Amino acid sequence: MCGIAGIFHPETVKPVDPVRVERMCDAMVHRGPDGSGVWTAPGIGLGHRRLSIIDLAGSPQPMHSADGRAVLSFNGEIYNFRELRRELERExxxxxTDGDSEVILAAWQRWGVNCLSRLDGMFAFAIWDTEKRTLFLARDRLGVKPLFYTxxxxxxxxxxxxxxxxxAHPLLRRRVDLAAVDDFLAWGYVPDTRSILEGVHKLPAGHFMLLEQGKRVSEPRRWWDVSFAERRKGSEADLSAELVHLLREAVRSRMVADVPLGAFLSGGVDSSSVVALMSEASNSPVKTCSIGFDVASVDxxxxxxxxxxxxxxxxxSRTVGQDDFAEIDRIAAMFDEPFADASALPTWRVCQLARENxxxxxxxxxxxxxxxxxxxxVFHAHEERARALMPPGLRSSIFGTLGRAWPKADWAPRSLRAKATLLALAESGEEGYARGLSVLTAPQRQRLYGDRARHVLGNYRAEDALTRLMREAPARSGLDRAQYADLMFWLPGDILTKVDRTSMAVSLEAREPLLDHRLIEFAASLPDRMRVRRSTGKYLLKKSMERYLPDDILYRPKQxxxxxxxxxxxxxxANSARAIAKSEMVAQTGWFDARRISDLAEAHIAGKQDNSRTLWQLIMLEKSLSGLAISE
Known part of the structure; x- marks a missing residue:
């Protein structure tokens, strides 16, 4: 795993200062403490920081192809590189070298952009083709590895x-995109559709850019998508056997390394499945680690x-306690953009623990x-069946009225907290799912904003990108659309960002076997009943793992x-919660209503409401913006 950086002049062949590229790379030294390199030519500069995993003594980057006509800077791992190497050698x-980097170069020279569909792995890379004067930027199917550009x-x-x-580049303008702030308050992270800074973009998962010198800069183009539109046929036993085969192959392919290897183990179905299959494939005990909490109810x-x-x-194992939040500034600095998934702290701690061995x-x-x-x-699948029984107008009238009248009872048992469900049923499936996924709904965000934010945002609504994605999804059912949104929106924006930044902060490579693209494509083709059965999600996965895991792991309520x-x-x-209303972010930007934030903090501290997620978002937003040294 590594860090890459570069500068490209698309219009004129201007020289690139290697010191600038070097400084960009050095800002990410945590991603690659084992080596570094910079290469420049007229109009182009590539840089690299290396964390050595395979071919430890070889494969320095930026790397030249055997004929010297292409240069690569690569972050990630290609799990099928040996198979590709044999195929390319035959041709x-x-x-x-003995690593995967040189295989990418040869694949590009043999197949062009079509090389991407041949690569099984996690990656973000840049290839400069000296003959075509072309810069090729690409990101893996599901966005395991990140790539920013501007x-x-x-x-x-x-x-x-x-x-x-x-x-680290002196010409970057640090100006906040207020629409990204709205996105952050809606979801708890800035999704791949935006960046916290105006003019900065993220190359979307499963996309590439082909930039030719002397031509207009092109937009990213999709090279991979997952379809939920087809349905696989077969008995439960046959589908289960196929799933176990795919799981084994995914785990085994990710156990190839020339350095010590282990696994995160939370005790849930997913990490337990990975550890079980690793143990099956390993000749020695698997090294595992976990993190607990000093609050018994969530440990x-x-x-x-x-x-x-x-x-x-x-x-x-180790325990995370309230004292660990003394590291909050360090957590915020890992992400650069505001990131409010509070599990980032224990994820970082488990990465630290793993990196020791x-x-x-x-x-x-x-x-x-x-x-x-x-x-x-699971709720969405049931709600969609309920929506189908009633015309939209009638649903909106009945459930909307009930939802508005129902009290917001955070303190009550889950079965009595029906307000969100009633309001969701009054809306379309896409709007309802966006409501369920969001931390703060659009009306809740509006109540937080001051006049300046409302004016700048106008009619912008963070939910629109998600609902549009769901409406246009290659899908058959509401469950399909919800899962497609989670794979394409939630997964790269939240889960994979969290794991990448916290693992790379300690120079640890994290691999995700359950994101093998063949496994994802198989899962997307399963009938709904093989995914959700009554109140049980992951039905086929759990049934398939019964031979490996006890029922109290497989079927206990998900936490x-x-x-x-x-x-x-x-x-x-509590003092941190109270301080937000008086923070520099609130006082100087004019974006927020200080009195409203103060009321939220006091209501939470008094136990009248659970406003913890809102308060945590605001704390992390303030930390992030102060770290970015924003200019107006």
């Missing part, structure tokens, strides 16, 4: 693995211990999105990586 290619005031295009890399380390004992892993760790991320493991997806933020903001972090 005449020759290789000087057009600078001198006409050049700069790109980097993290926003930090672009921030799941006992389940992780159960799996560790079952598979005799070398297991270690291994350089590569396998995670269980991706199964919830692919196999319908989130409670919201997720929950952090006890609500309790901490009523106790030792």
């Amino acid at each position: 005449g290619a020759r290789f000087k 057009r600078l005031s001198d006409g050049s295009i700069a790109f980097a693995s993290e926003l930090k890399g672009l921030l 799941e380390t006992s389940y992780a211990e159960t799996i560790a004992q079952r598979y005799a892993t070398e297991h270690r 291994v350089t590569v760790a396998l995670s269980g991320d991706g199964a919830d999105e692919a196999f319908a493991g989130y409670r919201r997806q 997720g990586f929950v952090t006890p933020i609500a309790q901490w903001l009523r106790g030792p972090l």
Whole structure:
């Protein structure tokens, strides 16, 4: 795993200062502490920071092709590089190294942009073709690896693995995109459709850019998508056997490394499945690690211990407590953009723990999105059936009236907290799912804003990108559309961003076997009943893993990586909650209503409402903006 950066002059062949590229790379030294390199030529400069995983002594970057006509800077791993290498050798290619980087170069020279469909892995890379005077930027199918880019005031295009890399360039203008603030308050992260800074973009997952010198800069083009429009046929036994085969292949392919390897183990279905299959494929005990909490109601380390004992892993665990939030500034700095998924803290801690013994760790991320493991997806499937029984106008009248009248009872048992469900049923399936996925709805955000923000935002609404994505999804059912949105919007924006930044902060490579694209495509083709059965999500996955995992792991209620933020903001972090209303962000930008924020904090501290997610978002927004040194 590595960090890449570069500068390209698309219109004129101007020289690139290698020192600028070097500084962009050095801002991301945590992504690659084992080596660095910079290469420049008229109109182009590529830089690289290396974390050595395969071919430790070879494969320095930027790397030249065997004939010297192409140059690569690459972040990621290609799991099928040996198979591709053999195929390319049969067609005449020759290789000087034993790693995957040179295979990418040869694949580009043999197949052009079509090389992407041949690559099985996680990646973001840049290839400069000296003959065609073309810069090829590409990102993997699901967005495991990030890539930011921008057009600078001198006409050049700069790109980097993290926003930090672009921030190191003196020509980058640090001006906040207020629409991205609205996105952040809606979702808790800035999705791939935007960046917190005006003029900065993220290359979307499954897209590439082909930039030719002397021609107009082209827009990103999609090279991969997942379709939920087809349905696989077969008995449950046959589908289960195929799924287990795909799972085994995905796990085994990601166990190839020339450095120590281990796994994250939360005790949930997904990470436990990965550890079970790793143990099956390994000749030695798997190294596992987990993180617990000092609040018993959200601590799941006992389940992780159960799996560790079952598979005799070398297991270690640690506890995260309220004192760990002294690191909040460091957490914010990892992400550059505001990021309010509170599980970033324990994810970072488990990465630190893993890095003490291994350089590569396998995670269980991706199964919830692919196999319908989130409670919201199961609810949505049931809600869609209810919507189909009643005309939209009647639904809107009945459920809208009930939803507005129903009290917001955060303190009540889940079965009595029906307000969100009633309001969702009054809307279309897409609007209802956006409501369920959001942290703050559009009306709630409007109540937080001051006059300046309302004026600048006008009719902008963060939900529109998600609802449009769902409406245009290659899908048959409402469940399909919800999962498509989670794979294309939530997964790269939240889950994969969290894992990439926290693992790279400690120079750890995290691999996601459950995001193998063949596995994702298989899951998308399953009938709804193989994904959701009554109130059970991930139905086929759980049935398939019964031979490996006990029922109290497979069928206990899903909890997720929950952090006890609500309790901490009523106790030792109460002063942090109160401070937001008086912060520089609120006082100087004019974006927010200070009195409204103060009321939210006091209501939460008094236990009248659970406003923890809103308060945490505002805390993280303030930390992020102060770290960016924004200019107006």
